[in-house]
Amino acid sequence: MAAVPRKSAHFAHWPSLHHRTEGDEGMVSTIARMADAAGAPATRLMRDFAGLAIGPGRVDFTDYERLRLYDEAFWGQADRREVAGVRRGRELALAVNYRHDCYALANDRLVANAYLSAHGLPTQPILAIYRQGLATPGCNLIRTREELRDFLERRLGQAMIAQPVESGPPRLLFGPGRDPAADIASLLDEVRDAGEASWLLQPRLASHPDAVSNADRVSPVRLLIAHGERGPIVLRALWRLGGREDIVASLDLDAGAVLCIFPAAAPHRIQRAPRGFSVPDWPLLKATAIEAARLMAQFGLLGWDLAVTDEGPVILGLDPTPDVSLHQLADRQGLLDPWFLDFVAERRHLAAEHRRFA
Numbered sequence: 001m002a003a004v005p006r007k008s009a010h011f012a013h014w015p016s017l018h019h020r021t022e023g024d025e026g027m028v029s030t031i032a033r034m035a036d037a038a039g040a041p042a043t044r045l046m047r048d049f050a051g052l053a054i055g056p057g058r059v060d061f062t063d064y065e066r067l068r069l070y071d072e073a074f075w076g077q078a079d080r081r082e083v084a085g086v087r088r089g090r091e092l093a094l095a096v097n098y099r100h101d102c103y104a105l106a107n108d109r110l111v112a113n114a115y116l117s118a119h120g121l122p123t124q125p126i127l128a129i130y131r132q133g134l135a136t137p138g139c140n141l142i143r144t145r146e147e148l149r150d151f152l153e154r155r156l157g158q159a160m161i162a163q164p165v166e167s168g169p170p171r172l173l174f175g176p177g178r179d180p181a182a183d184i185a186s187l188l189d190e191v192r193d194a195g196e197a198s199w200l201l202q203p204r205l206a207s208h209p210d211a212v213s214n215a216d217r218v219s220p221v222r223l224l225i226a227h228g229e230r231g232p233i234v235l236r237a238l239w240r241l242g243g244r245e246d247i248v249a250s251l252d253l254d255a256g257a258v259l260c261i262f263p264a265a266a267p268h269r270i271q272r273a274p275r276g277f278s279v280p281d282w283p284l285l286k287a288t289a290i291e292a293a294r295l296m297a298q299f300g301l302l303g304w305d306l307a308v309t310d311e312g313p314v315i316l317g318l319d320p321t322p323d324v325s326l327h328q329l330a331d332r333q334g335l336l337d338p339w340f341l342d343f344v345a346e347r348r349h350l351a352a353e354h355r356r357f358a
Contacts, residue, residue, distance in 0.1 A: 027061070034070040045070050052080060056336050059085035067325060074268055075332055082334025084324060089335065092344055093321040096226075096300040098351035106299065106320040109200060110165045121292055122314045124307075127160065130191060130199040142201075145188055151201070152187070156180045159204040162187055164197050172204065208280045208308045220305040220316055221251075221279055223286070224327055225293040227300050228343055232293035234286060235340075236327040239279060249273065250330035256282025267329045285313040292318070300347045 035042040052059045063085035068074045105111055117123045130142040142148050163170040173183045207218045224236040239249040245263040252259055256279035262270040289304045292315055303322025307314045324335050
């Protein structure tokens, strides 16, 4: 029989209710700052957060701050209980996209690029693929860091993008005002540290004359597309204009017009967009994304990034577990409206059927 510890063993080291650790002091300061911004007592914010945390959006404290859920004026008439936290959004995406055996198709940039382009959809061209140590040669395959250095040195005047096949942001090489030698050295160090990972080397796309571009890449249009009984539909859309403050533009789904703009880290600094500011070739861009989503019918919900180039829309990538935070901030509307909850229920039913007959 196990020994029963004395009562004092349970209580001897419990901290006092009034004791604050260094982390607690940080949270207290954060709540005080949010209360000041919202013009509400801190105790009210704590009750408000508790209610949202156990609500359908299951927001955590980071979500509460980052999504400005403490600021009722920011959200206006929208029901803040419909706002999904980051973890909740991912959980729902995994439930909706129940064909987990197909995730490699979406998560591998090379596979997705090849699959979409083979079906005639516009994707970013691939100049070469780097994979350290492969014994079998292939067309446009780079197998050593020395070969990679030679490849880059032969293209010093050509702006290009390097990015890992599976994950990670793109790296711009040889752009205006950059040091080519430093770019090469930095990439060689990075691919060495990444170990056995494949890298794509792609040309930097030329932006549409009427589109906004930044130093790293063309500004992507980000779409959230759901695939239901009637086929794929665009749920949300925004434009990542980038720049020093990472400007985000909310979009009208019908016309592609920019409704307002705001810094990603400061959504309350929202400004109305200039008249006539819109995404070039919007009907074609939306149709391209819809057709791509139709090809990926294994997934019920996908995030898509498309570039507006001088040759038309180009698919940059897709995400089977998209972060919907920026979409919710751009529209000032939570994702978990009645339509979306019905859609999730429908997909859960399909998932159960799939498990039954698979």
